[in-house]
Amino acid sequence: MAFQSLPGFRDFFPAEHAARRHIQSAWRGTAERYAFEEYDGPPLEPLELYIEKSGQEIVDQLYAFEDKGGRQVALRPEMTPTLARMVGEHGRALPKPIRWFSMPQLFRYERAQRGRLREHFQWNVDVIGEPDITADVEVLSVALDGLTALGLGPADVVARVNDRRLLESLLLGAGVPRDRLGGAYAAIDKMSREDAERTKQRLREDAGLGPDVVDAVLALFAEDLAGLRSIHGGDAAVAAEVDRLESYFTLLDEMGWSRHVEFDPRIVRGLAYYTGTVFEIFDRKGELRAICGGGRYDDLLSAVSDLQLPAVGFGMGDVVLGELLRERGLLPTSAPSPDYYVVTITEGERPLLRRLARALRGEGRSVSYTLRQVGVGKQFKDANARGASEVIVLGPDEVTAGVAVVRTMKDGTERRVELTELGA
Amino acid sequence: MAFQSLPGFRDFFPAEHAARRHIQSAWRGTAERYAFEEYDGPPLEPLELYIEKSGQEIVDQLYAFEDKGGRQVALRPEMTPTLARMVGEHGRALPKPIRWFSMPQLFRYERAQRGRLREHFQWNVDVIGEPDITADVEVLSVALDGLTALGLGPADVVARVNDRRLLESLLLGAGVPRDRLGGAYAAIDKMSREDAERTKQRLREDAGLGPDVVDAVLALFAEDLAGLRSIHGGDAAVAAEVDRLESYFTLLDEMGWSRHVEFDPRIVRGLAYYTGTVFEIFDRKGELRAICGGGRYDDLLSAVSDLQLPAVGFGMGDVVLGELLRERGLLPTSAPSPDYYVVTITEGERPLLRRLARALRGEGRSVSYTLRQVGVGKQFKDANARGASEVIVLGPDEVTAGVAVVRTMKDGTERRVELTELGA
Numbered sequence: 132m133a134f135q136s137l138p139g140f141r142d143f144f145p146a147e148h149a150a151r152r153h154i155q156s157a158w159r160g161t162a163e164r165y166a167f168e169e170y171d172g173p174p175l176e177p178l179e180l181y182i183e184k185s186g187q188e189i190v191d192q193l194y195a196f197e198d199k200g201g202r203q204v205a206l207r208p209e210m211t212p213t214l215a216r217m218v219g220e221h222g223r224a225l226p227k228p229i230r231w232f233s234m235p236q237l238f239r240y241e242r243a244q245r246g247r248l249r250e251h252f253q254w255n256v257d258v259i260g261e262p263d264i265t266a267d268v269e270v271l272s273v274a275l276d277g278l279t280a281l282g283l284g285p286a287d288v289v290a291r292v293n294d295r296r297l298l299e300s301l302l303l304g305a306g307v308p309r310d311r312l313g314g315a316y317a318a319i320d321k322m323s324r325e326d327a328e329r330t331k332q333r334l335r336e337d338a339g340l341g342p343d344v345v346d347a348v349l350a351l352f353a354e355d356l357a358g359l360r361s362i363h364g365g366d367a368a369v370a371a372e373v374d375r376l377e378s379y380f381t382l383l384d385e386m387g388w389s390r391h392v393e394f395d396p397r398i399v400r401g402l403a404y405y406t407g408t409v410f411e412i413f414d415r416k417g418e419l420r421a422i423c424g425g426g427r428y429d430d431l432l433s434a435v436s437d438l439q440l441p442a443v444g445f446g447m448g449d450v451v452l453g454e455l456l457r458e459r460g461l462l463p464t465s466a467p468s469p470d471y472y473v474v475t476i477t478e479g480e481r482p483l484l485r486r487l488a489r490a491l492r493g494e495g496r497s498v499s500y501t502l503r504q505v506g507v508g509k510q511f512k513d514a515n516a517r518g519a520s521e522v523i524v525l526g527p528d529e530v531t532a533g534v535a536v537v538r539t540m541k542d543g544t545e546r547r548v549e550l551t552e553l554g555a
Numbered sequence: 556m557a558f559q560s561l562p563g564f565r566d567f568f569p570a571e572h573a574a575r576r577h578i579q580s581a582w583r584g585t586a587e588r589y590a591f592e593e594y595d596g597p598p599l600e601p602l603e604l605y606i607e608k609s610g611q612e613i614v615d616q617l618y619a620f621e622d623k624g625g626r627q628v629a630l631r632p633e634m635t636p637t638l639a640r641m642v643g644e645h646g647r648a649l650p651k652p653i654r655w656f657s658m659p660q661l662f663r664y665e666r667a668q669r670g671r672l673r674e675h676f677q678w679n680v681d682v683i684g685e686p687d688i689t690a691d692v693e694v695l696s697v698a699l700d701g702l703t704a705l706g707l708g709p710a711d712v713v714a715r716v717n718d719r720r721l722l723e724s725l726l727l728g729a730g731v732p733r734d735r736l737g738g739a740y741a742a743i744d745k746m747s748r749e750d751a752e753r754t755k756q757r758l759r760e761d762a763g764l765g766p767d768v769v770d771a772v773l774a775l776f777a778e779d780l781a782g783l784r785s786i787h788g789g790d791a792a793v794a795a796e797v798d799r800l801e802s803y804f805t806l807l808d809e810m811g812w813s814r815h816v817e818f819d820p821r822i823v824r825g826l827a828y829y830t831g832t833v834f835e836i837f838d839r840k841g842e843l844r845a846i847c848g849g850g851r852y853d854d855l856l857s858a859v860s861d862l863q864l865p866a867v868g869f870g871m872g873d874v875v876l877g878e879l880l881r882e883r884g885l886l887p888t889s890a891p892s893p894d895y896y897v898v899t900i901t902e903g904e905r906p907l908l909r910r911l912a913r914a915l916r917g918e919g920r921s922v923s924y925t926l927r928q929v930g931v932g933k934q935f936k937d938a939n940a941r942g943a944s945e946v947i948v949l950g951p952d953e954v955t956a957g958v959a960v961v962r963t964m965k966d967g968t969e970r971r972v973e974l975t976e977l978g979a
Binding site for chain 2: 133134135136137138140141142143144145148149151152160163164165166168169170171172173174175176177179180183194196197198199200202204206212216217219220221226228230231236238240250258261263265266269276382385386387435436437466467469482485486488489492495496497498499502503513516517
């Protein structure tokens with residue numbers, strides 16, 4: 132009886148695992164250079180945790196079930212609720228701001244489509260307890276440095292940046308009633324993927340705005356930050372938000388990201404909980420879905436815990452990022468290869484092989500060999516198949532003389548090495 | 556509203572995560588020195604995969620549920636069925652033997668008891684496609700080297716080793732009917748935790764053996780390997796199995812493990828699928844449950860795939876191992892600390908701070924700082940709280956002179972360093 136994996140779930144054979152690990156090592160290494168600390172939570176959480184944050188409709192997208200103890204539980208679809216729960220529990224005692232990262236596997240029950248998975252790994256980086264824009268800068272800087280570590284520069288990726296507070300003040304200034312902001316956000320969120328007529332229709336019909344207001348709203352998106360300031364800067368709320376966003380860009384520039392970052396007032400982010408800066412990182416050609424999304428969410432912690440702390444963070448998944456890296460030839464395509472492969476001419480060298488392997492491994496080198504004595508040709512063939520860098524040949528004559536022949540596989544050169552030098 | 560995690564699931568705050576990662580790094584590093592390749596599968600699998608291997612009764616111990624597509628699914632309780640499924644799918648094309656490892660999180664719905672978790676991480680190492688005893692040696696050697704890498708030597712841990720084939724031939728020789736072997740195994744499996752009377756009772760009542768056979772069975776456990784050979788070596792089946800197990804010990808000795816390994820005919824392993832050598836690793840004092848268990852399972856692959864390949868492997872969990880390491884003071888108790896903490900005397904040095912942080916991080920160093928300008932005392936306090944090794948102080952005078960003061964926190968010594976030397 133042959134079994135298959137569930138649809139939407141990946142098997143990581145060694146080559147695919149090497150690619151996943153390459154990405155995760157870059158993520159971890161980058162977060163640690165920024166002195167973020169790694170945490171993790173359970174993949175299974177109380178369902179209520181997600182309903183509290185995202186509403187009852189989230190249940191349709193979850194792997195949710197009742198466990199044997201009668202608890203409603205769900206496989207985690209995102210990390211932020213777990214983060215908020217954990218910070219709520221122990222956050223009072225921690226130095227602020229909290230600088231944490233995680234790389235959880237997340238789960239969604241999405242309709243299976245081509246390339247749509249039901250699980251992915253996501254790099255989560257958050258600063259909790261700092262309301263200042265410098266925290267927003269730090270977080271975006273980590274995301275961009277993570278991509279840099281993977282070989283992606285400003286010609287490959289771009290961060291599109293906005294601020295929900297700026298957008299709100301602009302929309303209010305354009306005549307959008309406060310109770311229709313949600314509808315307007317939803318239409319704006321889709322602008323970059325739809326034509327102007329469709330956006331107009333959404334603003335009129337879905338958001339319920341009159342034709343003059345719709346025109347005023349659409350005119351906002353023709354301007355850059357300087358343009359918005361010169362046209363709408365008389366509105367003190369708008370001016371304050373333009374100031375803040377400009378200082379955000381200045382600080383990002385000082386961190387070296389001026390070529391990576393662009394203002395884009397259409398960036399809204401679907402999730403309801405963002406309260407300030409928002410950003411999405413895309414491949415520069417715009418062929419793929421967003422690689423990363425994040426922003427400020429100052430109200431979430433108080434919703435799922437007893438703590439009220441401002442927060443800013445992002446999530447970067449491994450799937451779209453993996454597609455881009457693979458396309459660029461920036462991912463390993465096989466598992467790491469052994470440093471040494473030991474070949475024995477006769478069974479008599481097998482005890483020495485075992486001692487030698489132990490010694491080399493004790494020095495941190497990786498060592499492979501056939502487990503049983505087989506023909507020398509077969510051993511070399513296996514050394515090749517496994518991609519060994521060097522082959523150490525042990526034969527009766529050499530062993531008597533206390534030496535081994537070491538062949539470098541990429542150029543076939545051979546040298547004689549004292550066994551004592553190899554540690555045996 | 557404050558939420559809690561589900562019972563039996565761990566939150567990994569940074570200190571706990573550092574301990575988990577310390578263990579997993581040792582596991583991974585060791586497996587790679589033995590040239591094993593890392594793989595992973597989905598945490599959610601078709602329920603049938605586990606029923607096929609372990610029978611319908613396993614369902615009671617699983618997180619099993621019906622997904623929205625009407626599929627019966629389960630959170631993985633162990634890795635071997637996934638391994639067998641994956642090897643069954645692509646194993647034909649791979650060089651043999653397959654040398655793979657994984658470090659999955661596994662899930663069981665056990666009655667919640669003190670210290671009993673419903674999830675744990677488990678190091679799985681397997682050699683697939685090699686029937687020879689050298690594969691069994693390789694696998695146990697990896698397990699012992701993994702413990703060595705964590706600081707545990709022969710005074711701390713011991714591997715108790717047996718062979719199901721030897722036990723079978725001994726039991727048949729003692730008069731146990733073939734159809735009562737299962738009952739006898741179950742009684743023997745419990746011998747080391749129960750008194751002699753209870754074992755006798757089990758052999759009589761549960762296994763249904765007559766008093767003479769019970770005595771003959773119990774007498775087996777008074778002997779070491781040499782004793783078994785001298786008493787039962789006339790039985791060719793027993794002699795062959797003693798030979799094999801002796802060569803197993805000889806090879807382990809050549810790998811350097813003579814002080815770590817002991818013959819123990821009571822080791823059976825609960826799981827029904829073992830077909831050859833079996834072993835369990837315990838803390839030497841015998842205070843904890845088994846740290847690791849494994850052995851040969853030559854029939855499993857054909858049960859869940861179209862391939863028939865011999866296999867040997869082990870699973871080592873992080874919970875009991877973690878207890879032992881913690882008791883020995885061999886686990887980190889906090890997250891990694893930053894290499895540098897940058898302190899600015901005035902707001903004016905903040906742009907330099909950002910450039911300097913970027914430069915140091917570009918060289919792979921970890922750097923922290925307060926995100927906003929605050930009092931210098933507060934910055935030093937934070938540097939202490941986060942455990943920074945060195946503090947770089949940037950002040951207006953020093954900056955004008957192109958230097959910074961670098962303080963080594965552990966002894967309070969200070970030195971002046973050129974800014975260019977720091978990369979800024």
